[in-house]
Amino acid sequence: MTRRRSRGEGTIFFLEKKGLWVGKIxxxxxxxxxxxxxxxxxxxxxxxxERRKLKQGIFVSDDKITxxxxxxxxxxxxxxRKLQPSTYAxxxxxxxxxxxxxxxxxxxxxxxxxxxxxLITEITESGRSNRFAxxxxxxLKSSINLAVRWELLSKNPATLVTSPKVKFTIPDTWSATxxxxxxxxxxxxxxxxxxxxxxxxxxxxxxxxxxxxxLNLDKGYLMVIQNLVFIPGGGLILQEPKTEKSRxxxxxxxxxxxxxxxxALWELP
Numbered sequence: 001m002t003r004r005r006s007r008g009e010g011t012i013f014f015l016e017k018k019g020l021w022v023g024k025i026x027x028x029x030x031x032x033x034x035x036x037x038x039x040x041x042x043x044x045x046x047x048x049x050e051r052r053k054l055k056q057g058i059f060v061s062d063d064k065i066t067x068x069x070x071x072x073x074x075x076x077x078x079x080x081r082k083l084q085p086s087t088y089a090x091x092x093x094x095x096x097x098x099x100x101x102x103x104x105x106x107x108x109x110x111x112x113x114x115x116x117x118x119l120i121t122e123i124t125e126s127g128r129s130n131r132f133a134x135x136x137x138x139x140l141k142s143s144i145n146l147a148v149r150w151e152l153l154s155k156n157p158a159t160l161v162t163s164p165k166v167k168f169t170i171p172d173t174w175s176a177t178x179x180x181x182x183x184x185x186x187x188x189x190x191x192x193x194x195x196x197x198x199x200x201x202x203x204x205x206x207x208x209x210x211x212x213x214x215l216n217l218d219k220g221y222l223m224v225i226q227n228l229v230f231i232p233g234g235g236l237i238l239q240e241p242k243t244e245k246s247r248x249x250x251x252x253x254x255x256x257x258x259x260x261x262x263x264a265l266w267e268l269p
Contacts, residue, residue, distance in 0.1 A: 010047045012040070023047045027054070053109070065152070067111055068104030071095050074143045084239050086229040093232070094136055098123065108152060113160040116140060120164065130164035137163050183255075193259040197222070200250055205229050209238055217257050222250045 010025030015036075023035040023043040035046040072095075079091055102119050103111070116137070123133040140158040147153045174182070179199065186192050197207045202224065209228035216222075224247060226238045241247045252260070 010051060012043055012047060014040075023050075025050045025054075065108050066104060067106050067108055068100050070108050070147060070152070071100065071104070071143060074146055078146055079143075084242055085231050085234065085237060086239060087242065089231050089234070090135075091139055094139055098136055099140065108147060111144075111157050113157045116158050116161045120161065124164055129166075131166050134163040134166060137161060187259075193256065196256040196259055197250075200252070200256065202250065203227070206241075206246075215260070217252075217261055220252050220254075220257055222252060224248050224250065 010023060012021060012023045014020075015022050018036070020036045020038055021040045021043040023046055024032055025047060026032050033050060035043050037043050037046075075088075075092055075095060079088055083091065099119070102122070103115060106115065120133045120137055123136055124130055137158065141156065144153065144156045144158050148156055183196070183199070186195050189195070194207055197210075198204075205227035206224050209226045210222060210224070211226075214223040214225050224241065226240055228236060228238055230236055
């Protein structure tokens with residue numbers, strides 16, 4: 001009894017009608033790939049390469065799609081809907097300026113971990129920080145994970161690349177004496193309340209995005225519910241905090257409440 005070939009083994013035969021050697025192989029998604037050539041060796045080499053890809057878990061139904069084409073599709077069909085505008089803008093910038101120029105012409109089916117690793121090395125050697133290089137790698141991992149979910153790939157080569165180690169550095173901060181000197185120096189400034197809010201841990205975008213509705217001076221708190229961010233090409237916009245941890249209530253000391261109460265910025269009586 002003739003043994004039926006398993007999916008992924010493939011077959012080679014000669015097609016007399018066309019005078020060509022034909023190689024065929026079945027993919028895990030049920031589709032088949034075919035190679036025609038006058039030379040049998042070329043078809044054999046192709047079949048061996050396709051078997052190798054399947055063994056490593058790498059295959060695409062459309063093996064002609066480039067990383068460039070896929071990433072643009074990822075940005076337009078997925079990231080633009082799922083990400084905050086500021087996050088999307090940073091993704092788009094990195095894809096356009098750092099990934100596509102180096103790897104965009106590579107076919108998604110042929111993208112290898114060593115190519116991605118080389119890109120990350122080039123970024124760090126160009127003077128960019130390890131944190132930035134890690135962010136580039138994270139975008140590649142995230143986007144190619146979607147390619148796996150879309151069944152364009154069965155394995156993500158970016159997951160085999162190690163992110164550069166980020167060295168923890170202790171930030172320079174003011175001493176209690178320096179902070180007290182600063183607060184004393186600005187106490188009569190019109191924008192004293194703004195500076196005071198920075199001293200209780202609020203970020204610039206959180207301060208500038210605060211509204212009267214988020215401030216309760218009688219109970220002494222300010223709710224962080226939105227940020228003011230600048231989007232290149234889009235100007236200033238208000239957006240919600242990225243995480244639940246960023247959405248928080250800040251209890252205001254009396255001296256900050258007094259400063260905010262007299263500021264025209266808050267339009268309070």
